[in-house]
Amino acid sequence: MTPLEGVRVLDLSRVLAGPWCGQLMADYGADVIKVERPVQGDDTREWGPPWWGEPGERMSAYYLSANRGKRSIAIDLATAEGAALVKRLATHADVLLENYKVGQLAKYGLDQATLRELNPRLIYCSITGYGQDGPYASAAGYDFAIQATGGLMSVTGEKDGTPGAEPQKVGVAVADLFTGLYATTAILAALQERHRSGRGRWIDAALLDTQLAMLANQASNYLVGGTTPKRMGNAHVNVVPYQVFRTYDGHLVLAVGNDGQFQRFCTLAGREAIGRDPRFATNALRIQHRDELAPLIADWMRERTTASWTALLEPNAVPCAPILDLPGVFQHPQVVARGMKIHNAGMPMVAAPMRLDGERAVSDRPAPRLDEHGAAIRDALAACDAWPGAK
Secondary structure (H helix, E strand, O other), X not given: XXXXXXXXXXXXXXXXXXXXXXXXXXXXXOEEEEEEOOOOOOHHHHOOOOEEOOOOOOEEHHHHHOOOOEEEEEOOOOOHHHHHHHHHHHHOOOEEEEOOOOOOHHHHOOOHHHHHHHOOOOEEEEEEOOOOOOOOOOOOOOHHHHHHHOOHHHHOOOOOOOOOOOOOOXXXXXXXXXXXXXXXXXXXXXXXXXXXXXXXXXXXXXXXXXXXXXXXXXXXXXXXHOOOOOOOOOOOOOOOOEEEEEOOOOEEEEEOOOHHHHHHHHHHOOOHHHHHOHHHOOHHHHHXXXXXXXXXXXXXXXXXXXXXXXXXXXXHOOOEEEOOOHHHHHHOHHHHHOOOEEEEOOEEEEOOOOEEOOEEOOOOOOOOOOOOOHHHHHHHHHOHHHOOOOO
16 A cells, blocks of 8 residues: 555654654655654654663654654764755655754755755745744744644633633644644645656645634634634533533443434433424524523433443434443444554554555554664665655
């Protein structure tokens, strides 16, 4: 499964957003060369425990999650020799990924203007916290800070007046991950355009821009309705009932998406009268009367176990789901059937999610040790016949 075979990516990025993009490109068959600092390498190599491998060659689980499929070469960009080597690599690359501070690579002659002059076909993708311009362009951008500044934490967490009510970050670095995904789509668009134009592009990917874009209906609700969205815990701002309810022995997500599902849910629960109640006849009315309806449903839900509710509702097309911890997730029959847990050179990891014609697009190359491929890359670069120009 190598739809990007023949595409060479020079990955100068570290931590998560850029490496996530590079891993996706590798899963689709691109040759991704990860350029790392000598000795330390990518910061996330030491973000453990847990660790994989023997002492001296160990890698953190965090690093493994974002660097599958790449080759590693250690280069000191601050030296004239190192900068020259990256320039030579860039002349034979299709894509360059970097997430340095704005203007930092220009000190080494590795900025987009310089490298695209050397290689006009180069697609140069810069990932930063706040973008290449504006008053915050020079500020360091971290996912946690972006979730705060970008509004996500203002709509995440328990609502005011309830126990534990305070803004919450999401449990994974979603601003980083979404930026890596958006950057990948922009790179693929630029590769497609290059077939016609023969020229590359400079992609300016900002975590803050991405965070705002992924607010989706919440941002649209504010822009259209003029009302500032608030934290609602596990409830949905636009759909009722669509939240977590406590059961007899645990919790269940109830995700009723339309009026027919609501009436069916009430019938199955033995509350047909509530399904016919004019206060709750439409979703708009259920939103209006949320504070009346939600406590009623909460009382019903505590009458049965999570498994009992799931067995009752799921076969009757009332969307619901138990809340699983990660052991439960990886034991879920659908996760097992879809083969989402894989072993790559013995390393357990999550597979790439996309299938093409039924085949999983995932690299079989493990995450590299620091400078594991440095000598081979240098030798190949020296032998010009092994490094044809970027296509």
